């Protein structure tokens with residue numbers, strides 16, 4: 001049976017039977033892989049408790065026929081993102097990253113850039129203070145990398161570009177077309193979300209700028225609020241369902257917390273930690 005090695009991030013982890021685990025990995029060289037780790041709950045030696053969510057690993061696995069479950073043989077942990085796991089807000093956000101990749105990635109379709117972006121965004125989530133912009137940038141980059149890049153450059157129907165669109169009273173984003181539509185072209189069309197040209201340009205820029213330079217781009221409050229309205233809806237539309245972790249973000253009144261940032265410079269919303277509605281749907285310790 002052929003033996004392979006690749007870098008991987010654990011995106012799902014379920015206990016299976018008495019001692020095994022079923023793991024979904026997003027790997028650098030093979031894309032999404034589902035695997036069984038036999039004895040993972042007993043053998044500390046082979047898996048070193050490394051199969052929790054977010055873990056970045058050097059994974060060794062057997063692949064019998066190039067389909068179905070691979071067999072995880074062992075792993076070296078490269079980084080386990082402990083600072084994400086000790087912060088509920090970061091867990092919710094990180095779960096959203098993992099679920100989004102899980103849903104968008106095809107099995108065994110390598111996407112090295114998406115792997116690097118996920119890794120970089122998890123590192124950023126771990127090290128930096130949490131800001132809503134991080135979520136929005138992640139969404140935009142992943143949409144692009146998995147082939148759903150929003151077309152923001154011109155009206156998708158009449159082809160007016162940004163210069164000409166300045167003369168038009170309003171523009172929209174069409175969920176169906178994944179593209180900008182100007183007001184005159186919008187009649188009798190459904191699934192439109194109002195958008196300013198400034199936000200359209202920012203999303204376009206984030207789609208095409210190198211990741212290391214993206215953080216220099218600034219969201220205005222309007223761009224932040226419009227992209228918050230638009231991006232999760234577009235993702236749900238493309239995937240045909242709402243992500244569970246997105247519901248968790250809404251449940252904890254995430255937005256209020258982000259918006260409270262200015263009034264609470266330390267980032268503390270006194271009501272947040274005790275929110276009774278909070279349910280972590282993807283607890284890394286389970």
Ligand SMILES: [Zn+2]
Nearest residue numbers: 155158182185
């Ligand atoms: Zn038009």
